Amino acid sequence: xxxxxxxxxxxxxxxxxxxxxxxxxxxxxxxxxxxxxxxxxxxxxxxxxxxxxxxxxxxxxxxxxxxxxxxxxxxxxxxxxxxxxxxxxxxxxxxxxxxxxxxxxxxxxxxxxxxxxxxxxxxxxxxxxxxxxxxxxxxxxxxxxxxxxxxxxxxxxxxxxxxxxxxxxxxxxxxxxxxxxxxxxxxxxxxxxxxxxxxxxxxxxxxxxxxxxxxxxxxxxxxxxxxxxxxxxxxxxxxxxxxxxxxxxxxxxxxxxxxxxxxxxxx
Amino acid sequence: xxxxxxxxxxxxxxxxxxxxxxxxxxxxxxxxxxxxxxxxxxxxxxxxxxxxxxxxxxxxxxxxxxxxxxxxxxxxxxxxxxxxxxxxxxxxxxxxxxxxxxxxxxxxxxxxxxxxxxxxxxxxxxxxxxxxxxxxxxxxxxxxxxxxxxxxxxxxxxxxxxxxxxxxxxxxxxxxxxxxxxxxxxxxxxxxxxxxxxxxxxxxxxxxxxxxxxxxxxxxxxxxxxxxxxxxxxxxxxxxxxxxxxxxxxxxxxxxxxxxxxxxxxxxxxxxxxxxxxxxxxxxxxxxxxxxxxxxxxxxxxxxxxxxxxxxxxxxxxxxxxxxxxxxxxxxxxxxxxxxxxxxxxxxxxxxxxxxxxxxxxxxxxxxxxxxxxxxxxxxxxxxxxxx
Ligand SMILES: Cc1cc2nc3c(=O)[nH]c(=O)nc-3n(C[C@H](O)[C@H](O)[C@H](O)COP(=O)(O)OP(=O)(O)OC[C@H]3O[C@@H](n4cnc5c(N)ncnc54)[C@H](O)[C@@H]3O)c2cc1C
Ligand SMILES: Cc1cc2nc3c(=O)[nH]c(=O)nc-3n(C[C@H](O)[C@H](O)[C@H](O)COP(=O)(O)OP(=O)(O)OC[C@H]3O[C@@H](n4cnc5c(N)ncnc54)[C@H](O)[C@@H]3O)c2cc1C
Numbered sequence: 001x002x003x004x005x006x007x008x009x010x011x012x013x014x015x016x017x018x019x020x021x022x023x024x025x026x027x028x029x030x031x032x033x034x035x036x037x038x039x040x041x042x043x044x045x046x047x048x049x050x051x052x053x054x055x056x057x058x059x060x061x062x063x064x065x066x067x068x069x070x071x072x073x074x075x076x077x078x079x080x081x082x083x084x085x086x087x088x089x090x091x092x093x094x095x096x097x098x099x100x101x102x103x104x105x106x107x108x109x110x111x112x113x114x115x116x117x118x119x120x121x122x123x124x125x126x127x128x129x130x131x132x133x134x135x136x137x138x139x140x141x142x143x144x145x146x147x148x149x150x151x152x153x154x155x156x157x158x159x160x161x162x163x164x165x166x167x168x169x170x171x172x173x174x175x176x177x178x179x180x181x182x183x184x185x186x187x188x189x190x191x192x193x194x195x196x197x198x199x200x201x202x203x204x205x206x207x208x209x210x211x212x213x214x215x216x217x218x219x220x221x222x223x224x225x226x227x228x229x230x231x232x233x234x235x236x237x238x239x240x241x242x243x244x245x246x247x248x249x250x251x252x253x254x255x256x257x258x259x260x261x262x263x264x265x266x267x
Numbered sequence: 268x269x270x271x272x273x274x275x276x277x278x279x280x281x282x283x284x285x286x287x288x289x290x291x292x293x294x295x296x297x298x299x300x301x302x303x304x305x306x307x308x309x310x311x312x313x314x315x316x317x318x319x320x321x322x323x324x325x326x327x328x329x330x331x332x333x334x335x336x337x338x339x340x341x342x343x344x345x346x347x348x349x350x351x352x353x354x355x356x357x358x359x360x361x362x363x364x365x366x367x368x369x370x371x372x373x374x375x376x377x378x379x380x381x382x383x384x385x386x387x388x389x390x391x392x393x394x395x396x397x398x399x400x401x402x403x404x405x406x407x408x409x410x411x412x413x414x415x416x417x418x419x420x421x422x423x424x425x426x427x428x429x430x431x432x433x434x435x436x437x438x439x440x441x442x443x444x445x446x447x448x449x450x451x452x453x454x455x456x457x458x459x460x461x462x463x464x465x466x467x468x469x470x471x472x473x474x475x476x477x478x479x480x481x482x483x484x485x486x487x488x489x490x491x492x493x494x495x496x497x498x499x500x501x502x503x504x505x506x507x508x509x510x511x512x513x514x515x516x517x518x519x520x521x522x523x524x525x526x527x528x529x530x531x532x533x534x535x536x537x538x539x540x541x542x543x544x545x546x547x548x549x550x551x552x553x554x555x556x557x558x559x560x561x562x563x564x565x566x567x568x569x570x571x572x573x574x575x576x577x578x579x580x581x582x583x584x585x586x587x588x589x590x591x592x593x594x595x596x597x598x599x600x601x602x603x604x605x606x607x608x609x610x611x612x613x614x615x616x617x618x619x620x621x622x623x624x625x626x627x628x629x630x631x632x633x634x635x636x637x638x639x640x641x642x643x644x645x646x647x648x649x650x651x652x653x654x655x
Contacts, residue, residue: 091273203284206325206338209277 019073019166021064022128024119025057025093027086028139041237043109044139053089055201056134058096059194062201063164064132065097072166073130075099079122081115081229083107087217094212095204101217106229114222114229116148121225123153128189130171135160135193146193156186159193271571275344281324282351289320290357294619297357302616307358307477317359318390326361330368331388342574346519350567353523356619356626358477362390366516367440370396370456370509374497383438383458392437397427397483398506404429405639407442408450408503412485414443414457419492421445423457423465423485429633433468433481437461441485446500456502458494465489476625507584513634514587515577518570521594521630522563524623528605529559531620535608546608555604562597569593585647588640591630595637598627 029035030050038045053061067073078093080086081104090101104118123131136143150157158164158173162181165172175182176195186192204212222229250256260267293313301307309317321327329345331337340348352359371384386392403409412425423443433439438460446453459466465488472480497505533556536547546552573586602624606613613620631637 088273088276092277095277203281203324204277205323206278206281206327206329208325209274209281210338212277213274 020075020128021073022077022131023060023064024079025089026054026137027082027089028054037240054137058201059198060132061093061096062199094215095209104220112142112144115145117227120152131191133193150191157191160195161192162197279347282348290355293357301477335388342578346570346574349519350523353520354527356622363387366512367394369512370505374505393435395432395436396440397430398442399429405636412443420489423488427483429480451503453500454502456496511587514591518590518594521598522567525563525601528602532605532608559601566594592640595630
């Protein structure tokens, strides 16, 4: 792995003894909730809506916990960037097995680049050996934070991971790509983003939920990390997708082909 | 009013997931079994899998003190969990399986704690309680089962009925008269082990909702002095203590059942079209839904408020009575309207609704019938006014 000038040097640490994992977790509208656009078109309705940890981040936390259980990692730090209430998602990660949390409190929208910059600042402080993120968040589906973070750090990235094997100075990631699986080996420190098939997250057990209460969460503001998290983009308007039109029945394959060719003009 | 802690919410979430992923998938099998005239209860094989899952998730001994290896959850949290577990018709209770725990914790001596309470708290021993008699149910103080002292032993004679959980129970708490006092005076609790001679399971009685209860005969049933639970002649008050916990639990369960009923009802109302319009657009149906939502909310607040008061160590006899009446009646109405919304489908044994309806119906009788609770509430209001 090469380091281009101007990017962060890898943190100094003895991976054989200490292997810190950093897992960012995002507070999003629960996947069971049918999302509705706000009446004024400025975004989606989040008031009185059940919020949960982004499902891909749950997979990331699970992977980190499994690595720690296997003895491949020594500490897991869960980070959330969002409103004060995002402490709930950190607490969930702690109940799943993370050791401590960091909440960077930001009200309102935070764009992937701002998140990546904040994570970079935390990485410089905490010096983790591996960052495991969800491949994307189910609210804005950006699929960008992991990649941007890798670019900012100048580290290797293994996105869409369906398998992660951690060694002392490298991580081997099996990636789900179009047409099959690709396996990459990255020098640590590195960035991995979790895909759906990486694992099936556990539910936090009752004793672990009770233990989570005693685990620390550090509260920070972007200014504490010297990062300007203000949005760079402006949302002009959010609209519902158009309602699906009723379908039509066709009598035969010939008729179908005819309609696709002459009416829909798609073939 | 209670602020529900983050931890309580997480635990509620955990139980909600457990219910959805582990209990609800058993519903079709449970319904089919019940429809075919079989038992509602889980089979041993089903129960084993579920208990394994509970161990894994630490969902065990929720109200058992920490010193006895339990989770020692506060009453408010426990009620939230009760609410979740009632969303499925798959019959399951987190072990230990009944509120005898509270009566025993209040009065059991050291020896009884070791022999009965600890194994029970560990979920290893099961138990039941025999209060009702053919001639005394809603008015338990009218019971006539009697225990008389004979040397170092007590000899119990009498008949108990409608007793739940009997065949599986390792021991039964039996209420009997020992003194000369009238009504609630002179009543004593005894721990009677399963195979004690003279303790006879007379018959199994099938009830609606797939429930089974038993008639028991005590024919010169001899138990040693150390089986006396609590103080001689003072059994009535701890027995009531047990019932209060149970009544709060029943309130929470009604909320859980109704939440499910409303979920099913709204889904059906949105997709079912009659006379060219979805049922959800009809005011008749909308009012059922609105009234259900209002009543569920009110009942939940009653549950949480009583739970909070109980947690603070106060007597919740009145709240428990009000809740018992209100929750069970509202469950009857809400579930009935859900069934009505489903038309003929609501009359089938394929949906869980009919079993919910029957559970709610049973609840108007056990742990004190509705009318007796109303009587008790009225007595108090007549005496002291309606200030709470
Ligand atoms: C599913 C189920 C499980 C049970 N499990 C147990 C158990 O494990 N152990 C146990 O001991 N018992 C158990 N019981 C019995 C239960 O506690 C009694 O059925 C209940 O207390 C009512 O007593 P009863 O059936 O004798 O009715 P009764 O007391 O005869 O009452 C009959 C009717 O008269 C009404 N009534 C009574 N008194 C008054 C009054 N003063 N004013 C107005 N109306 C009145 C009642 O409300 C009721 O509607 C169970 C019952 C059921 C249904
Ligand atoms: C025991 C039994 C025997 C039966 N036997 C026969 C049989 O032999 N032959 C046969 O053909 N059918 C039979 N049926 C079917 C019966 O006729 C239908 O169930 C009944 O007409 C209701 O129709 P549905 O079940 O489709 O309910 P739906 O029409 O879907 O109605 C569902 C609910 O919505 C309400 N609703 C509907 N429209 C409105 C509205 N405009 N405004 C407000 N509320 C509305 C209804 O009152 C009902 O509560 C039987 C049903 C039962 C339960």
